[in-house]
Amino acid sequence: MDQSSFLLMLSNLLHLQNHLDPTSSLFSDTTPSSGSPTSILSSCSAAPLLFFTIASVLSYVASSRPSSSSSSSSASPSDHPLSSFRALSTELIWSMDPPVRDAQWRSSYGLSYPVFTTVVDKLKPHIALSNLSLPSDYAVAMVLSRLSHGLSANTLARRHNLDPYLVSKITNMVTRLLATKLYPEFIKIPVSRRRLLDTTQAFDQLTSLPNLCGAIDTTAIKLRRLPSDLTDASSYQSRHGFPAIQLQVVADHKKIFWDVCVKAPGSVDDATHFRDCILYSRLMSGDVVWDKVVNVRGHSVRPYIVGDWCFPLLSFLLTPFSGDGRGNPAHNAFDAALMKGRSVVVEAIGLLKGRWKILQNLNVGLNHASQTIVACCVLHNLCQIAREPEPSLWKEPEESGSPPRVLESERSLYYYGENLRQTLADDLHQRLSSR
Structure with a gap:
């Protein structure tokens, strides 16, 4: 009942009440000068009581029913x-x-x-x-x-x-x-002795490569739309044909991310994105201290991560010899082992997008995209730590690209990484051949 209908009914009731008992008008200025409530009640006819009862009920119904004219946008939460x-x-x-x-x-x-x-x-x-x-x-x-x-x-x-x-x-x-x-609590580089030992031992069992502590990869997070006033919209166009923002992650053997970086638009290649992240700066400067060294054929091997051929070969980041399997037996064995290690980060990304489907087609504003992506990575780690059931993997588009050029500032680390990769390949091939 709307307000006008209620007022009309109230007016009709007033007239009805006065018609039934004109001596007890509700608008009369005179009231009994004395008497108890009981005597006052008994001196009146039933009409006022009937009126008050009906009016009270109508008033309650009218006040409890929301106004039809109020808009849904201004309504209080249901x-x-x-x-x-x-x-x-x-x-x-x-x-x-x-x-x-x-x-x-x-x-x-x-x-x-x-x-x-x-x-x-x-x-x-x-x-x-x-x-x-x-x-x-x-x-x-x-x-x-x-x-x-x-x-x-x-x-x-x-x-x-x-x-x-x-x-x-x-x-x-x-x-x-x-x-x-929550990021500092659930996304941490494995620098503690115990965690580093657990991680490298698990990767060793998976790949037979010593002192491997993580795998790195980049994935394009599709953006549903870009702001209409964006001046460099073309820079967000990924190689897969859709607008995107780049997510780079490093995962351990449990598919838990220990580093996350979201900085570059979709057109930026993996190597450039990596070189622009904080992890690269920390590894280049030696800020990350991994207190674990193993000896392989007289070479001191510190912990390192692995990635595909789209990343630069460095002392702390090893990549395959080739992407087509046409190398010698030692190179092919190393590449196969490296790709086993890299598979954990591929699966981690598949789990991330499979569990948090908003990352399959991100529908938030561009200025909130990075924090939304990082938030999903934190939630992914929480689920992996709690050993939540793993959903169906999101299938990533096929990787493509050529090895990046070596920067002058990286040259010494590149040569060290090249020598380390060859040493590990020869050692692995010899161990496999002797079985």
């Missing part, structure tokens, strides 16, 4: 999605079998309930500082559902009866916190 979430998270969660519960949470939010609560607990103090009108766990759940299903802000806004701007604002806040507050 209680229904929040109530459903709260019922699941607080009332039903402990009555469900853990496998069923966690399967339902993975379907909705990309991770199990225990991992979800870990994320909420770590972000809650920071979200509290923002004076957000929604509960922290509900806000995190909304963002995780967007990241895991690749939903747009408009789609999520319709589901939760929120303004799309508010959904974007919450997404930006949560992804920024993941990319800044």
Whole structure:
């Protein structure tokens, strides 16, 4: 009932009441000078009581019904999605079998309930500082559902009866916190003695290459659209034919990222992106200290990472001899072993995009793209550490490209890397031949 209809009905009731009992008009200025409430009540006819009863009911109905003229964009958040979430998270969660519960949470939010609560607990103090009108766990759940299903802000806004701007604002806040507050805790270079030993031993078992501690690769994150006023839009066009931003990661044997860099637009090649990242600067300057050295044929071999032929060959980054398998037996054996090590980062990227589908077609603003990508990498590590079930791998486009040229500043490290690669290839070939 709208306001005008309610007022008309109220007026009709007033006239009806006065017609039934004109001596007890509601607008009369005279009131009994004395008497108890009981006597006053008994002195009046039933008409005023009937009127007050009906009017009270109509008033309650009218006030509890939202105005039809109010726009959906200015409406307050719907209680229904929040109530459903709260019922699941607080009332039903402990009555469900853990496998069923966690399967339902993975379907909705990309991770199990225990991992979800870990994320909420770590972000809650920071979200509290923002004076957000929604509960922290509900806000995190909304963002995780967007990241895991690749939903747009408009789609999520319709589901939760929120303004799309508010959904974007919450997404930006949560992804920024993941990319800044949780990054140092969950994305770390393996410099501690124990972790470095575990990593190199695991890679040794996988590849038979000693002191290997990580694999590097780059992937293009497709952008759904670019800003219309972007002056250098062509620089975002990737070699795969779509606008993108480059993500570079280094992964260990558990497919956990220990370095993440998102800096370059899609047209930039892997070597240029690598040379522009902080990890390259730290490795070049010797800032990263890996306290583990092994002796191979009289050569001191420090920990190193491996990549494909699109990366520069350096003392700390070894690449294949060739990409076509036409080398000598020692070179081919080394290349096969290196590609086994590199497979962990390929699978890690496939898991990343398979679990957080928003990275298959990124639908956030360009200025928030990097933090969204890094946030998904943090969540990926959380899932890998918790040994969450691995989803179907996202299939990457085929790699292509030629070896990059050697920079003058890299020349000595290139020659050292070339000598190290040959030493490891000869050693591996001899060990394989003697079996």
